[in-house]
Amino acid sequence: MPVISLILLGSVLLLPAAALLSLRWATRSGQFTLINRAALLPFDDEEPIGQATDQILGDNRR
Amino acid sequence: MNQPLHSHRPLGALDQGEINDVTELHAAVIREKPEPREGFEPLSLWIVAGIAVLLFWGGSYLTAYSGRFEAGEFSEFQHGRPLPVTEGPADPLAALKREGMIAYNGVCAACHNEDGAGKTGVAPQLANSDWVNAGDASRLVRIVLHGLNGPIKINATTEFNMVGAAMPAQYDGIGGTDAKLAAVLTYIRTSWGNTAKGVTADEVKAIRLAAGVRTEAWTPVELMALPVGGGASTALSSDQLKEKLKALPADQLQSLLKELSK
Amino acid sequence: MNSTTTSKALKALLPGDLSNEPGRRAQLAEIDASCRLPVLFFFLSGLLWLLVGTLFALLASIKLHTPGFLDGQEWLTFGTVRTVHLNTVVYGFASQTAIAVAIWLMCRLCRVPLVASGVITVANLFYNIGLTIGIIGIFAGDSTGIEWLEIPKYATPIIFVSFALIAVWMIIIFRLRTERHLYVSQWYLLAAVLWFPWIYGTAQVMLLVEPVRGVVQAAINWWFAHNVLGLWFTPIGLAAIYYFIPKVIGRPIHSYYLSVLGFWSLALFYNWNGMHHLVGGPMPAWMITVSIVASVMMLIPVLAVAINHHFTLVGHFGKLKHSPTLRFIVFGAVSYTLTSLQGVLSALRSFSEVSHFTHHTVAHAHLGMYAFFGMVMFGSMYYILPRITQREWPSNRLISVHFWGSALGIILYVVPLSLAGLQQGRLMNNAAVKFLDVVQFTLPWLQLRTLAGCLLALAHLAFVVHVGWLLVRMLEPYRKPVLNILSGGEIPATTEK
Numbered sequence: 084m085p086v087i088s089l090i091l092l093g094s095v096l097l098l099p100a101a102a103l104l105s106l107r108w109a110t111r112s113g114q115f116t117l118i119n120r121a122a123l124l125p126f127d128d129e130e131p132i133g134q135a136t137d138q139i140l141g142d143n144r145r
Numbered sequence: 146m147n148q149p150l151h152s153h154r155p156l157g158a159l160d161q162g163e164i165n166d167v168t169e170l171h172a173a174v175i176r177e178k179p180e181p182r183e184g185f186e187p188l189s190l191w192i193v194a195g196i197a198v199l200l201f202w203g204g205s206y207l208t209a210y211s212g213r214f215e216a217g218e219f220s221e222f223q224h225g226r227p228l229p230v231t232e233g234p235a236d237p238l239a240a241l242k243r244e245g246m247i248a249y250n251g252v253c254a255a256c257h258n259e260d261g262a263g264k265t266g267v268a269p270q271l272a273n274s275d276w277v278n279a280g281d282a283s284r285l286v287r288i289v290l291h292g293l294n295g296p297i298k299i300n301a302t303t304e305f306n307m308v309g310a311a312m313p314a315q316y317d318g319i320g321g322t323d324a325k326l327a328a329v330l331t332y333i334r335t336s337w338g339n340t341a342k343g344v345t346a347d348e349v350k351a352i353r354l355a356a357g358v359r360t361e362a363w364t365p366v367e368l369m370a371l372p373v374g375g376g377a378s379t380a381l382s383s384d385q386l387k388e389k390l391k392a393l394p395a396d397q398l399q400s401l402l403k404e405l406s407k
Numbered sequence: 408m409n410s411t412t413t414s415k416a417l418k419a420l421l422p423g424d425l426s427n428e429p430g431r432r433a434q435l436a437e438i439d440a441s442c443r444l445p446v447l448f449f450f451l452s453g454l455l456w457l458l459v460g461t462l463f464a465l466l467a468s469i470k471l472h473t474p475g476f477l478d479g480q481e482w483l484t485f486g487t488v489r490t491v492h493l494n495t496v497v498y499g500f501a502s503q504t505a506i507a508v509a510i511w512l513m514c515r516l517c518r519v520p521l522v523a524s525g526v527i528t529v530a531n532l533f534y535n536i537g538l539t540i541g542i543i544g545i546f547a548g549d550s551t552g553i554e555w556l557e558i559p560k561y562a563t564p565i566i567f568v569s570f571a572l573i574a575v576w577m578i579i580i581f582r583l584r585t586e587r588h589l590y591v592s593q594w595y596l597l598a599a600v601l602w603f604p605w606i607y608g609t610a611q612v613m614l615l616v617e618p619v620r621g622v623v624q625a626a627i628n629w630w631f632a633h634n635v636l637g638l639w640f641t642p643i644g645l646a647a648i649y650y651f652i653p654k655v656i657g658r659p660i661h662s663y664y665l666s667v668l669g670f671w672s673l674a675l676f677y678n679w680n681g682m683h684h685l686v687g688g689p690m691p692a693w694m695i696t697v698s699i700v701a702s703v704m705m706l707i708p709v710l711a712v713a714i715n716h717h718f719t720l721v722g723h724f725g726k727l728k729h730s731p732t733l734r735f736i737v738f739g740a741v742s743y744t745l746t747s748l749q750g751v752l753s754a755l756r757s758f759s760e761v762s763h764f765t766h767h768t769v770a771h772a773h774l775g776m777y778a779f780f781g782m783v784m785f786g787s788m789y790y791i792l793p794r795i796t797q798r799e800w801p802s803n804r805l806i807s808v809h810f811w812g813s814a815l816g817i818i819l820y821v822v823p824l825s826l827a828g829l830q831q832g833r834l835m836n837n838a839a840v841k842f843l844d845v846v847q848f849t850l851p852w853l854q855l856r857t858l859a860g861c862l863l864a865l866a867h868l869a870f871v872v873h874v875g876w877l878l879v880r881m882l883e884p885y886r887k888p889v890l891n892i893l894s895g896g897e898i899p900a901t902t903e904k
Contacts, residue, residue, distance in 0.1 A: 086617050090609060098605075102674065114589055115667065122663040124516060124590035125654045129435055135657045137730040137790055140803055186662035186718070196707055203700040212692035221692040221756070247838040259841060 238331070238343060245332025248319040253329065256312075261337040268312065269297060269305040272337035282344045284368045285330055286352040290316050292362030311362050323349040357393070358400045434518065435794075441520035442511050443795045445527035449507035450788060452535050454871050456499025461864045463492035468860050472853040482546055490545050490557045497555070497635070498538055498566065501776065503531075504784040505643040506573055509596050511791050512650055513577055516593050517584030527576055530569040537565030553614055553624075555632040560615040567607060574600040591666040595646035598674060602638035606631055606678075622689055626682060633681035636775055641677070641743075644783045645669075645712060648740050651790060652719055655733045656726050661718035669711035676704040683754035686763065695756075702754035709747040716740045731806045735786030738814055742778035746771065749825070761836060766849060767828025770821045777863075778817045785813065785870065798880040805873040812866025820859035827852035 109115060126132050212218030250259055256268035263270035271277050276299060277285065294311035298304055319325050323346040331343035390398060467489040469476050477483050514521050521527070541558035544550070549559035558566070577600045581593070610631035613619050619627065653660050660666060679701030682694050720737065727734050749771050752758050762768060789806070793799055800806060827849060834845045 087613055087619060090612055094605070094609060101601075106671075109589075112587070117588065118663045118667070121588045121590055122659045124586065124588060125592075125650055126657075126659070127434075127518075130654070131657075132659060133657050135655060135726060135730070137655045137732045138726070139793075139800060140729045140731055140806065186664070188662070188664050188668065192665075192668075192711070192714070195710070199704060199706060203704055206703075207696060207700050210692065211696040214693045216691050218692050219689060221696055243838070250838060250841075 238335075241328050241343065242332045242335060244325070245328035245330070246336075248325055248329050249332050252315060252318045253333075261333065261339075263305075269299055269303075271333050272339060274299050274339075275301070277334055277339050278341045280341065282330055282334065282341070282348065283352045284371070285333075286326065286344070286349050287356055287363055287368065287371075288312065289319070289326055289329070290314060290353060290356060291359045293365070293368075294362040295364035295366065297365040314362070322346075323353065354401075358397050358404070435515075438514045438518070438520050439511075439794045439797075441522075441524055442514055445521065445524050445531060446507045446511050446791065446795055448528055448531045449503045449510075450792065451874070452531065453500045453503035453507065454874060456495045456503065456538070457867055458871060460492050460496035460500055461860075461867050463488050463495065465857065465860050465864060467492050468853070468857045472850050472857065487546060487550075490550055491542060493555070494538075494542060494545065494557055496776070498541075498558070501640060501780060501784065503534070504788065505599075505640065505780075506531075508647055508784060508787045508791065509577065509600060509643055510573075510580075511795070512592055512646060513580050513596055516586070516590050516650070517580055518586050519580060519583045522579065522583065523576075527573060530572040530576075533565055534569040537562050537569065540565070551615060553628055555635060556610055556614060556628070560611070563607075563611055563615070567604065567611065570607070571604050574604055590650070591660070591663070591670055592646035592650045594670045595642035595649070598670075599639055599642035599646070602634070602642070602678075606634045606638060622685075625685060625688065626690065626694065629684040630678070630681035633684065634678050637673075637677035637680060640776070640780045641673070644739065644743065644780045645673075647783050647787045648712075648716060648736055648743075651732055651736045651786060652716055652740070655730050655736070655790070656720065656723040658719060658723065661715050665711045665715045669708040669715065672704070672711070673708040676701045676708070680705065680750075680754070683759070686754075686756050686759040699754050699756065703751055705747060706751060709744060709751075713740075713744040731800075731810065732786045732790040734810055735782045735789065735813075739779050739781075739783035739786060742774055742782065742817075746774040746779055749774065761829060761832035763832070765828040765832040765835070766824050766852065767832065770824035770828060773817065774821045774825075777813075778821060782813065782817075785809070788874075792874065792877060796877060796881050798877055800873065801876045801880060802873060805869050805876075808869040809866045809873065812862050812869065816859045816862030816866060819862065820856055823852055823855055 114121065123132065130136060210221040212221060257263050257271050258268075261270065261272035276297070279285075292312050292314045296304060296306045316326060319329050327344045327346045327349045330349075333339065334341035335343060390401075393401065466477070466483065467485060470485045470488065510521065510527065538558075541562035544559040544562055545557055549561075550557040551559060577596065581597060610627060613627050614624060614631075618624065649660065649666060679698055682690065682698030683702050686695055686699075688695075716737075727737060753762050753768070753771060789800070831845060831849055834840045834848060835842075
């Protein structure tokens with residue numbers, strides 16, 4: 084079963100390699116050093132920290 | 146902050162580089178905005194400790210229950226499952242009956258019913274049957290070993306006709322060991338009002354060897370013709386045994402040897 | 408509340424009329440607009456499949472306690488009905504809404520509009536064609552008989568290719584990002600869109616194209632089935648939770664370190680978990696043991712996520728009252744913790760000996776797929792749909808019906824059936840109890856499940872009607888901007904004509 088052996092071998096080699104590469108990339112591009120910047124990413128000038136969004140359920144609407 | 150700090154200091158003063166102006170002294174601190182705590186709360190030590198404990202447990206469990214990482218090891222216990230510890234005087238008969246009941250309910254009860262009453266037209270009753278209660282269990286052993294076919298008379302009164310619905314051989318079905326067969330027969334012979342004595346694995350083995358290899362089911366007539374003890378004599382001398390074996394046709398002898406070497 | 412004073416209060420909050428200031432919300436609006444068609448298509452087709460899946464779920468549930476129900480219809484046997492239910496909700500509803508949420512989140516976090524969105528729309532079309540062929544195939548008797556992979560192999564390549572296309576597009580969006588840093592949601596999304604084609608493709612080849620033999624089939628089957636949850640639905644669900652909780656309450660996540668730890672430990676441990684479904688099976692002992700250890704190690708990511716979300720929410724629980732998104736998302740987040748803890752317990756040999764092959768497992772699966780993932784997807788839709796359609800939700804009452812129907816329905820489903828399943832397992836392990844008595848014991852609980860299913864069906868109907876109403880509003884001319892950044896939670900009555 085060459086196809087299956089190839090898939091297995093490929094998975095076994097590729098996946099950890101991909102994981103290691105992405106870890107290396109993340110470390111090198113500073114994803115783990117400027118960690119406070121990453122935590123603020125969902126927010127921007129238009130929807131900044133401290134402003135709640137999606138407050139649509141209230142007593143004044145039916 | 147643009148001009149150098151030392152310009153405020155009197156030249157040659159015996160200080161260690163301090164400045165007197167309090168505001169300027171703290172300018173760097175005042176300028177600093179409060180650190181937002183949210184977003185990068187450090188990992189709690191409890192979490193680190195918890196992870197360490199989990200990893201330790203994982204390692205121990207892996208070592209203890211992985212069957213030495215062998216492909217052919219299917220039990221997580223390296224030396225087989227430990228026997229359940231029985232407390233106090235164990236009741237071997239009860240244990241045997243329980244084992245028999247599990248096999249009976251799993252296999253036999255489909256036709257003979259869980260209460261041994263049988264089913265009309267399918268299988269005769271086992272409860273209060275002279276076939277079951279006979280002192281000699283050899284016929285029952287043979288029935289389970291090879292099956293039963295033909296009309297059978299129970300308690301000398303009830304005719305049970307099973308032509309077309311013969312009982313198949315069930316030895317392998319109930320587990321394929323003499324001990325299992327003994328347990329099932331013990332259960333049948335001591336339950337639902339039956340009062341016969343139990344059957345041991347050795348008795349089953351003796352009868353199984355005496356019956357030899359057989360592919361067709363027994364008929365009740367054949368069974369009734371057998372001598373008490375089913376032809377199995379545990380007291381058979383080795384010479385007698387040799388004679389018996391010699392008398393067997395070659396193919397039967399071969400399959401018998403195969404059977405024995407299992 | 409007087410609407411004119413409210414409007415005045417609003418005007419004070421906002422720097423003038425939004426429609427006159429196109430630049431202010433330009434970036435977010437542009438991103439939302441670029442996502443409109445593909446995301447809407449995925450949501451709508453997902454909801455249609457949800458209705459189909461709910462119908463077949465009800466049929467299957469009724470058939471379990473009333474075997475005579477519809478027994479004259481040979482194309483509606485339990486085996487077919489249950490299989491259709493599973494495949495429509497998993498590949499129809501859950502996967503398609505997951506793709507939509509993933510695309511929208513990715514664009515928002517990368518701060519780029521969706522490029523060539525037509526490709527995604529075409530992928531959606533082919534995905535639905537493939538799925539429809541697959542479901543018809545199951546009705547025609549072509550089910551492969553492999554759990555979670557029942558779709559016949561003439562339909563799966565279409566699904567696989569459309570999926571791969573979506574994965575490629577996600578990577579393209581990622582490469583075009585204007586923000587250098589990654590948010591934890593992006594880690595989860597990228598990983599999920601790469602993991603799913605991998606596990607789906609591997610399982611297809613090894614089970615359908617060139618099947619392996621013997622127990623290896625079972626091993627791959629459960630490796631796949633568990634990883635659909637762990638490497639596809641869980642990351643997408645967590646990505647949505649990680650985005651929407653901070654976003655809705657306006658506060659960053661409690662600890663970013665914890666979220667990094669959660670992601671990498673999930674990536675490390677989850678894909679070993681599948682073998683614990685085969686406890687007691689004829690598998691080499693070490694495979695099952697490794698799987699059990701990995702399952703227990705899942706406590707690390709699960710507790711990291713739970714702690715993180717809880718401490719982010721602390722002090723903001725009042726917002727649950729006003730935000731439908733937060734309600735659904737928090738319900739999902741809590742369910743994620745519960746279902747994961749239940750999963751760890753079920754993986755242990757001593758527990759599995761009782762719970763395996765009982766309704767406990769069924770309840771566990773629904774706690775994960777519905778109470779966690781489904782609810783998170785509903786919550787995400789409540790947030791995303793008004794933004795991409797630029798219309799407000801028309802009715803608070805329908806939102807309430809949806810939330811309480813879903814929440815009460817799934818609680819009524821999971822809690823009794825989990826407990827009854829354990830008792831069922833204890834009875835089944837007792838050789839002195841006849842099998843028929845065990846069946847009798849489960850009957851009332853199965854009937855209760857049908858009741859819970861009716862509640863869920865009602866909730867889904869309410870939601871679909873509501874989404875339809877929202878879409879009808881798109882036909883009306885655009886009048887009011889989407890107002891969602893109020894701190895007071897007060898909104899003018901937009902439904903007034």
